[in-house]
Amino acid sequence: MRRKALAAAFVLTTFAACSGDASDPTTGSTATATSTPGPSVPDISLVPATTGPTVPPPSVDLPDELPTELVVTELEPGCGVKAADGDAVFVNYVGVRSEDGTQFDSNFGDQPFPVQLGAGGVIAGWDQGLVGVSAGERVQLDIPSELAYGDAPEGDVIKAGDALTFVIDVVGVVPTTDPADAPSDVELPTSDEPVSDLVTDDVREGDCTAIAAGMTGIIHLQAARADTGAVFGSTWDTAQPETIVLEEAQLLPGLVDGIVGMQVGGRRIITIPSDRAFGPEGRPELDVPPDTAVIVIVDLLAAF
The missing domain is CATH 3.10.50.40 (Chitinase A; domain 3)
Structure with missing residues (x-):
């Protein structure tokens, strides 16, 4: 079983969960034993293998x-x-x-x-x-x-x-994951006016690796409608960070552009216009109407 990443809801899937496995390197020269990631170990099995x-x-x-x-x-x-x-x-x-x-x-x-x-x-x-x-x-x-x-x-x-x-x-x-770290007290920049530009706001600066396009990131995120502030998904609810690959083939362009340049340890609010989010189709199963901008709060936990 594999987890369908929360962040993938910005492309293909709904907020759902499964789990993957990983090899244990310290069980001998063949490294054949496997272990299942627990609730604190993000699954990177969905990260595309490199061919370098x-x-x-x-x-x-x-x-x-x-x-x-x-x-x-x-x-x-x-x-x-x-x-x-x-x-x-x-x-x-x-x-x-x-x-x-x-x-x-x-x-x-x-x-x-x-x-x-x-x-x-x-x-x-x-x-x-x-x-x-x-x-x-x-x-x-x-x-x-x-x-x-x-x-x-x-x-x-x-x-x-x-x-x-x-x-x-x-x-x-x-x-x-500490539930106390969830951004429940962060004020969202909601507005009834249409959102035309992508806007980012670093509410907490990071102090380590900066993530670039194409890199793998491990994140917590919370997603909300930009007009009402209604939250339609949060990884803090499951205490399970998500693994993403920062490229448009994996995520919506607005999320990719919004995360690029974050430093590990940082928290960023990203306001994404509808044409760079779910567009005219919206996501009815998430209660996101057509042509609705979204606000995403991202904590970058690791980047490699």
């Missing part, structure tokens, strides 16, 4: 001594919110044996892998070592065997008692 050149993993500097406790080393700094238990962290990673550097897994060049911290879906060294990371950060985890696979061999490379070393690029951190 293969991205080689970064080189890994092995520790001078095999780790007997978890060692977390920041290689490059990040920005924005720091990950806490319960948050979703999206990563690219490469894993090697700490003893000799033999690589057993990597997802560089593929979609980022989502991890819900504290849920037990990955080895303990990840659950503990990724707490406190932020978007854009590169971190090295040197993990003793007891926080990896212990005395159980895993796949063709990982042997019993192996310590493991990972270099991880954090591409996004999505905090657990």
Whole structure:
């Protein structure tokens, strides 16, 4: 089952929900196990696969001594919110044996892998070592065997008692949804007059990655009629952020143009004229009449 994104209601579907799955990278060299995203892990399975050149993993500097406790080393700094238990962290990673550097897994060049911290879906060294990371950060985890696979061999490379070393690029951190963050107190710029131009208003500036056309974003959004202010959809109602691809083939042009340039951590009010929203057809199933402008409040949680 897959979730139909709320944001896709601006193109094809109604506000409906299903769910998808994702691979677990820390279960061995073949990475065949799967996990189902929980309510705090946005589903990126609907993001189109890229066909660009293969991205080689970064080189890994092995520790001078095999780790007997978890060692977390920041290689490059990040920005924005720091990950806490319960948050979703999206990563690219490469894993090697700490003893000799033999690589057993990597997802560089593929979609980022989502991890819900504290849920037990990955080895303990990840659950503990990724707490406190932020978007854009590169971190090295040197993990003793007891926080990896212990005395159980895993796949063709990982042997019993192996310590493991990972270099991880954090591409996004999505905090657990807090209903108190819903924009219930935001004053909407409603008007009985026709809306002719797209208007944006940053009510909260972001402090991290700026999203550009073609990028993937993870957002919360609330949509309302611009004439009455009547809300016809909100992701805060389900506590589940939505994943979007910022291109007109995926979203209405007004939403694409309105989100471009936002920085992660920001909140923006976007007023979209009817001809760049639902046009003369409207969306009767959402109680949006023909030729009705809409107002969308967007929180940008991650961009990659």
